[in-house]
Amino acid sequence: MTSNYIYLSILVATVATYSCRAFGVFSSRNLSTESPIFHWIKCVSIGIISAVITKIILFPSVGLLIESSLASRVISTLVALGVYFLFKKNVILSIFVSTMTFLLINFYI
């Protein structure tokens, strides 16, 4: 893994990522917010984001989350949802309590 190869990898990742954004700008040039396609695309975007979150929580294949247990991630996610709805949609409290639960299960139980 030479230094130049790392830079090339960053460049390739940048092209792969920015091409999605640039093609998105190009594709939206004649799209109106009143169009049914606009609303369909929003549903697809939300569906993909939901799929990404599910994959990160259930099947993390990269990064530090691999070191955590599946049970800890699932329980902490349920805690996040529970706290969010029980405490008047409090975003900070929900994230804080779920992260603390996650740490507690993984490292202290």
Add this chain to the structure above:
Amino acid sequence: MFTSLSFRQGIKHAMGIPAVGLGSSMFAFGAYLKSSGFDLFQSFASSFFTFALPGQFVMAETLVAGGTLLNIFLAVFLTNARLYPMTVNLIPVIRHPYYPKWKYYILAHFIAVTAWFNMFAIHKTLPQEEKFDYFLGLGGFLWINSVLCTVLGFLISDFVSHKILVGLVFINPMYFLVMTISNLVEKKLITSILLGSFFSILLFYIMPDWSIVISGLLAGTIGFFIFRKETNDQ
């Protein structure tokens, strides 16, 4: 553009929970890159030029695993493919004739899940002519904050407990989750979320590489068609 009130309001919006939600995981990512053999400038370049965390993790992991550049391209492309529909969706919301087309290609670099959700949460309260500057402030601040947090994570990771780093990485998906459920009132979006999650579990065992893209496409299409007569909330 950079001196307008809406630009500053966008920055103010980004400070606080959005910046912490994304920055915490970027901090852990910086630490992860250090342990993976990247140097400081390479870590900086990853967040500066790519700015899409799941794809950045995939790039580093594929590289460390000995993947070719083509492997890296495909893995990152499939991981970050969500940015295509998100961009198609966001640009019409913020478009204004005052801004030349090329500026949208620069603005697009700031489109990522955190900025996207936060913009959709507020855009209806903004005059159309102010949305571009507002998003520039919001997304631009999150981008700079992410770059700084990556660098900080790289520099001080030796002084932070490994347990804390693992906890910091978990904040980001939790923030995404809460943002996803907090903005939704329409049945078609709720259906798309539930089906997206369901299909991603199902398809992971059949086609792991393509599971996210196909799940989102199927979920969004089914959700849209079942509730296509529902009043749209934009």
